[in-house]
Amino acid sequence: MDSSNIKIFSPTGNTKRIADIVMSNLLGKNISNMENICIIGCPIYKGRVPQPYMQWLNDHPFSNKRVIIVETFGNAHIDDALLELHDWAIDHNNQVVGALAIASSHSYSTNEHPIAIHHPNSTELNELDSFIEAVAVKLSKDQNNSLTIPGHFPYKKSPVSTPIQPLRDAERCCDCGLCQEVCPQQNSDILGLDGIVIDQCLMCCACIQHCPTEAISYEKTEFNAKIEMLREVCKTDKTSLFIY
Numbered sequence: 001m002d003s004s005n006i007k008i009f010s011p012t013g014n015t016k017r018i019a020d021i022v023m024s025n026l027l028g029k030n031i032s033n034m035e036n037i038c039i040i041g042c043p044i045y046k047g048r049v050p051q052p053y054m055q056w057l058n059d060h061p062f063s064n065k066r067v068i069i070v071e072t073f074g075n076a077h078i079d080d081a082l083l084e085l086h087d088w089a090i091d092h093n094n095q096v097v098g099a100l101a102i103a104s105s106h107s108y109s110t111n112e113h114p115i116a117i118h119h120p121n122s123t124e125l126n127e128l129d130s131f132i133e134a135v136a137v138k139l140s141k142d143q144n145n146s147l148t149i150p151g152h153f154p155y156k157k158s159p160v161s162t163p164i165q166p167l168r169d170a171e172r173c174c175d176c177g178l179c180q181e182v183c184p185q186q187n188s189d190i191l192g193l194d195g196i197v198i199d200q201c202l203m204c205c206a207c208i209q210h211c212p213t214e215a216i217s218y219e220k221t222e223f224n225a226k227i228e229m230l231r232e233v234c235k236t237d238k239t240s241l242f243i244y
Ligand SMILES: Cc1cc2nc3c(=O)[nH]c(=O)nc-3n(C[C@H](O)[C@H](O)[C@H](O)COP(=O)(O)O)c2cc1C
Pocket: 009, 010, 011, 012, 013, 014, 015, 016, 042, 043, 044, 045, 046, 047, 048, 072, 073, 074, 075, 076, 077, 078, 104, 105, 106, 107, 108, 202, 203, 204, 205
């Protein structure tokens, strides 16, 4: 999760892509004290910050940084996730220069069941450009203003759902080991799926999205019902947030 000034969680890569765009653009702008800038960010899970990332931040706290928050969401809902990271940064004596939540393809999207794959769209990417420009100006001029982030405290309770078992098709699997490498829950033995600790599976889809032979999928009956519900929720565009 850690690199010196990008400390993000991104199982399927959307958040990393946006964080990299923000950082590389800022690096091209000759801003002083870049080493004092820190990007934190994650995907939004059930309207909240994923619990293992929150735990990781609490275990690796930092302060006195100029923080930019980057979150991605699958065009369903943002709820309190942006506020949650903002509050964490402020509570740890950091300055939050900008915070964004941008619609992106949904982790559960597959070729068979595409969900929100057209996000971020060109409008959202233009808004991202404007956000980066505005944040760069703030950083260069050392401007400091408190941000108003939508959301509620106490944060909404994530709905409890029964985890769905990822299954591996042994005939398709070429034993490359990538699924184990990318699993954020390192103790899950995905390769010998009998050993997977299902309660510890985040259903983050990293193993599924990274598998080169499409050998992993969720147990179909339960997952298809979830997908149908998601496709309905995610089909209308939601407003991304760019706050600075
Ligand atoms: C367990 C889980 C819960 C999710 N909950 C939400 C949600 O509440 N709202 C939403 O819009 N997208 C939700 N998503 C979709 C992800 O936020 C979105 O696809 C994100 O861009 C994935 O980021 P990553 O590629 O960096 O992992 C969820 C995805 C997963 C795996």
